[in-house]
Amino acid sequence: MKIDSPINFSLESKKIIDNYNNNKSLHDTSYWSNDDIVKLKAEIKSYYKDKQKYTCVYCNKSIRVNHSAVWDIEHIVPKSTYPRFMFIPENLCVSCKDCNTIKNNKAVLINRSIVRYPMKSSSFSIIHPHFDNYFEHLDIYLGKIYSPKTLKGKNTIEACGLLRFSYESVGWDPSISQTTGLLESAQKLLNDPENAKFYAMEMLIKAQINSM
Ligand SMILES: [Zn+2]
Incomplete structure (x- = not known):
């Protein structure tokens, strides 16, 4: 758009x-x-x-x-x-x-x-x-996972909190303490293989964002 x-x-x-x-x-x-x-x-x-x-x-x-x-x-x-x-x-x-x-x-x-x-x-x-053409700068997977393609895409994800959609989809509130969040996430991953896909993609995106 x-x-x-x-x-x-x-x-x-x-x-x-x-x-x-x-x-x-x-x-x-x-x-x-x-x-x-x-x-x-x-x-x-x-x-x-x-x-x-x-x-x-x-x-x-x-x-x-x-x-x-x-x-x-x-x-x-x-x-x-x-x-x-x-x-x-x-x-x-x-x-x-x-x-x-x-x-x-x-x-x-x-x-x-x-x-x-x-x-x-x-x-x-x-x-x-x-x-700017939106999709030249980021991709959206499964309607909720925002992945940056450029620095502008990364900055937009951060400025507008777009990771909230993937957090919501797995019921993880990132504002709670990191350790609890990670433990809960790991537990969900073990219990629900369907969600594993989201977590894996989210980790990839975070790695991508961190390396930009
Ligand atoms: Zn919006």
Whole structure:
């Protein structure tokens, strides 16, 4: 998946955005909660949900739910650290709540002191949904095992916590103590040969990630 064209805002929204872009005093993450941009935000969400065919840009899960609470407007470069990029069409997309929450305000720019929004893939450390083809950077096996093909793929897996899908599939909570987790995992492996495949793949992927 790659977003082939960024949003072209309505005239009404363009006016709000022009005003924002020209007023540095407004450049603060709190502007996102401003009542004046409720419609503008709905426009962004609706456009990218359709454009992305209800697919999260980071985990590639398709969520066929229209309710806006399921989807988050995602600022690829975080609006908290770069409020001036808040309405750049190429910095916007939608993602699932989980990916958005985990990615949070992690840095994704290679050069953090840039002034203008970079319009090319190589300026970003993670998969950029407007500039990168998702599956050139990672593979998804059995719908839940994320395997990196490039450094961007690896960074995306880490930034958005994509290993959570393979953990969930085997019922392992990685936040519990390592030893307990490993013991439980080993026990499950012994009890359930079906899961052995997942563990083996997960170990391979971890080895792959560690060697990158
Ligand atoms: Zn997601």
